[in-house]
Amino acid sequence: MTQYGFYFDSTRCTGCRTCEMACKDYNDLPATYAFRRVYDYEGGDWTDNGDGTFTPATFAYHVSAACNHCAAPACVANCPQGALDKDPDTGLVLHDDEKCIGCATCVNSCPYEVPVVDTELMKSRKCDGCSARLAEDKQPICVEACPLRALEFGDIDELRAAHPEAVDGIAPLAAPDATTPSVAILACPAAKEPGDTTGTIANPKEVANA
């Protein structure tokens, strides 16, 4: 089976959120939630040298994350309605609105907190890899949007082969062992391992899906 996924170059990402806003525009999402989000992850501290000067030991970087279309998706495994399934040809995790009852089990299962329940529709929603655009031989809207050319989409095996230095995850994303995410990330010099405790998500309100 072909497994589609995203490649993300964190050495290029400037945290601009264009990917996120292109997605929100295309999917006509409200201000309150997003299918792709940009985390600002940062940490470190400053030393006061006592002579009016300071020395920083700080880091900051960004992670743009959408659905990772995991090989072993927890949302699919846990959905009581069978409303989530992997497409047999693309491996994309797709959502059946008819079956969904908006119970948020997927939201709570996903280690990446990707699905969100739209409380007006009472349905969960998430990135479908822009399936409609793929059907027209187009790239996902976020990939074509990135001004820094930091996103790619395709057969994840091919992406990993094209970017042999890429890893399966960096903080603040969850460790990849639970769900085997279909994502390849080029780590920037500042990047920390998943599970890192030296930094924090600096923009919790911006990435909160409400």
Next chain:
Amino acid sequence: MTESKATVSRRTFVTGSLAGLAVASATGALYGCTPAADDDLAATGEGAETAPDTVAWSQCVVNCGGACALQWHIRDGKIAYAETDNVGDPNGLQARACLRGRSLRRWINSPDRLQHPMKRVGKRGEGKFEQISWDEAYQIIADKLKSVIDTYGNEAVYMNYGSGVSSSTSRLFPRLANLMGGYLKSYNDYSTNMMCAGMPFLYGDACSPYDNVSASSISEAQNADLIIMFGNSPAETRMGGANIAWDFAQVREKGGKIYHVDYRMNETASGHPDEWLPIRTGTDAALVSAIAHELIVNNQVNKEFLDTYCVGFDEATMPESARGQHKSYQDYIMGTGYDMVEKTPEWAAPITQIPAARIRELASEIANAKALFVAQGWGPQRHSNGENTSRAICMLPILTGMIGKPGTNTGMREAEAGGLVGSIPAGKNPVEVAINCYQWLNAVDHGATMTAARDGVRGANALSSGIKFIWNYGGNCITNQHSDINLVHDILQDESKLEFLVVVDTVMTDSAKYADILLPDAMRAEQFHMANNGYAEYYLGVLVGEKAQDAPGEALPEYEFMTGIADKLGLKDAFTEGKTQEQWIEELYRQSADAIEGMPTWEEILEQHHFKMEAPAAIGFADFVADPTANPLETPSGKIEIYSERLDQMIAELELAEGDNIFPIPVFDPGFNGYGSVNEEFPLYCSGFHHKSRTHSSYGGVEELKQVARQQMWINPLDAEARSIENGDKCRVKSAVGELEIEALVTPRIIPGTIGIPQGSWHEADMDGDRVDKGACINTITPYHPSPLAKGNGVHSLIVQVTKA
């Protein structure tokens, strides 16, 4: 308009190339990626078809320096979503819109759009209006314009600075006013004010921040082994896909060492923390002076370059008038002239907050660089000492002779390439008198007393009148983007000073609230339009865009309502020359296409809409360095004037405010509200910066952007802790002139002792009450203190106190 291949009809969807995605189509209909089609599909069930999208090309035309392309997908006569420039090599020249361009339809289709001409009914600034007809608006404006000119003369008419619309057919008031005898001119702009005043003394009168002669194109940095960016973050200021943010990513991937000298770890440095060299805001010239000291004491200056190309490094090249007076740059650095203080790294350390050892390291790296690329953004010069600082930063390439050669730059911001097409001509302004664009408020308040020596009036020794009539188009520099909003409010309350203000905009900005007549402008998506590539993008391009949807209510394209006003003045034929906006665009395009090889024909551009061509790479002052005799700079000596005799003479004629200084050499002078000015009441420095959620104040009303990139004050954990402030806390920031409320971002990405506030957020205060700005517009707290030489907006020099709200 063309019918898109990107139809969303169900037939296309299920017969697409990925057969497996038929599963998605069965389930995705309700909430899939096809917004406007959803309702139809839901309503009619399986097998229903929707009308295909039509696509109209357009542009984002705000003032970030980019001009990114948008392809509007239109359904039922309304813009549904955008694609951007997806033509050509994805890694090549694609003018991909940033997060703002991808949110433009939220602005265009906002319920807050101005829809009718309006007349003020409350007090000025109160925001109370009543709807009037276009005809009435034309008549009122025409009558008032005539009466102001008759009573006070043409110098009493002014067009305020504004940059919200860049287009071949926008900003038409000068054309109309010039047909009536002209208007008071302005010089410089809010972006580069101090630099524009200072740099000509160093690099000559032709030196401009907007060309590719005075600076190198950013691609040249790919050939540098050391790149130093002073307050220059393209990832925040020049974000589009054909703009410098992408160019700079490619520079980094070439491998040269990069430093960002900045008070924040800006977004260009994010991910690469070792590139950040934190410095106290407004002290760049102190760092440069200490580096100069190290280069001098270690014999690492390029003496041959300094002797051949420069005036005033040391006594050997001082002009006759200044010989033997210890007025050279070396005298300043070594403590044998001026303030008699040796500019050692130890001297600079507490000023800049950079350890002396770190300064020595950097000096050594600079001395050993094979190709040094120094570029300054426009933040360092937007200080009260900006005329000095902008020149000082250029001393690094000057001292090392790293100018005019591959991989080098002059110290100016990276070069600009220009554009392909012109604009509707403004005609000639018969008025010769000009003020700095930042001086309009003083000219409203006490214009008749303003002079050349004290206030920077040009073209005359003094103004003959205060400003009585202001035209404000597509700009927010009445309040939001000016400074000291509370002062502006008070001065504009007095209708005997400014008698009439016309504001043209698309939404109710804070400046618009002060309008006497408020006119609703159509956006580019609502009319046929044309514009160049963005001025900051290093390529040459043009986009001829279509009307994608109707303007809301009675909003009209500017060309139409300006014609309406001209008609009331009996100037319609002179204004239009018998042409429609479409005909002007065609004529302007054809003029360029006839003259520039490779441009598509008019008929071709109507098909392809967007044309892009590479601009040749440039090395700043390459001709001058190759042959300084044949290609002199436009200074009196023809050389780089580190010591400017001309400036020294000018200083003697100026009437400066107490504490304001200018020097004939590029020194570190703290300036008004600069280093050393903090006190018990206002113990923190504060600077504005450009933020991803807005271009200046454009896009400031878009909720989706406000949520995803929040308006937050950056504060170092050391300063936050001392005030019991935690990340996300609501805080008050107070200066001598105002107070605002803002959420804290407690972050190690900012140097201790300085806070940063994103500029451009929309002012929101009860002006009859406490005036505390809940919108967190930084210009609520920036004092109105025109800089010494430019008389410009050195507003990043600011001292404040922060408390938890």
